[in-house]
Amino acid sequence: MTQQQNSALSQPNQKKVRLYGQLDSAQAYEIRDFLNRSVVEFDWIALGGDDDCNRELGLPSLSNIRLPVVELPDGTQLFAPTIREIAQHLGWVTQPKFKEYDVSIYGAGPAGLSAAVYAASEGLRTVLVERHAVGGQAGTSSLIENYMGFPEGCDSLLSESR
Numbered sequence: 001m002t003q004q005q006n007s008a009l010s011q012p013n014q015k016k017v018r019l020y021g022q023l024d025s026a027q028a029y030e031i032r033d034f035l036n037r038s039v040v041e042f043d044w045i046a047l048g049g050d051d052d053c054n055r056e057l058g059l060p061s062l063s064n065i066r067l068p069v070v071e072l073p074d075g076t077q078l079f080a081p082t083i084r085e086i087a088q089h090l091g092w093v094t095q096p097k098f099k100e101y102d103v104s105i106y107g108a109g110p111a112g113l114s115a116a117v118y119a120a121s122e123g124l125r126t127v128l129v130e131r132h133a134v135g136g137q138a139g140t141s142s143l144i145e146n147y148m149g150f151p152e153g154c155d156s157l158l159s160e161s162r
């Protein structure tokens with residue numbers, strides 16, 4: 001078993017998301033990518049065999065469970081969840097507040113985020129729809145070197161945007 005801590009927006013003493021899965025799992029990779037891009041702090045626990053499964057999850061055998069498992073800070077365990085299910089449990093899948101909007105923006109990358117902030121600051125009813133992870137491509141970069149207003153570079157574009 002290997003355990004890796006993924007840094008993002010660290011809150012001292014706050015319970016983190018835990019992700020359990022096998023090292024070569026494509027689904028676990030996809031979830032790690034989503035959590036990283038969404039700036040969710042989480043622990044990644046790679047399960048090597050039944051002993052790890054028993055110790056970490058209290059379940060007897062890897063073959064009897066649907067991996068990967070996402071454990072939320074409140075203790076809820078999601079077995080082989082989709083990205084949408086994870087987003088839903090994190091409270092990110094919401095319904096529009098109003099029936100109609102002045103501006104609808106699809107895509108919450110840097111362009112969409114900037115447009116939404118400026119539209120809303122002009123008093124327009126603005127909705128921003130993202131299909132995967134807020135931050136867009138910029139969420140995959142550890143350092144944006146030429147973001148406006150950050151002459152030294154910006155390693156947390158998403159948190160700055162929030």
Ligand SMILES: Cc1cc2nc3c(=O)[nH]c(=O)nc-3n(C[C@H](O)[C@H](O)[C@H](O)COP(=O)(O)OP(=O)(O)OC[C@H]3O[C@@H](n4cnc5c(N)ncnc54)[C@H](O)[C@@H]3O)c2cc1C
Pocket residue numbers: 106107108109110111112129130131132133134135136137138139140141142143144145146147
């Ligand atoms: C590893 C990496 C490092 C980079 N480093 C730098 C750098 O140092 N400096 C720099 O200037 N640029 C850098 N870039 C490029 C920069 O990130 C992009 O130019 C920038 O993100 C483009 O912003 P955007 O909002 O136009 O599009 P994107 O960031 O691509 O965002 C588009 C968003 O729209 C969403 N979307 C698409 N279709 C839909 C739909 N139908 N409905 C809802 N949502 C949808 C996508 O999921 C995505 O989140 C880097 C890119 C990468 C990948």
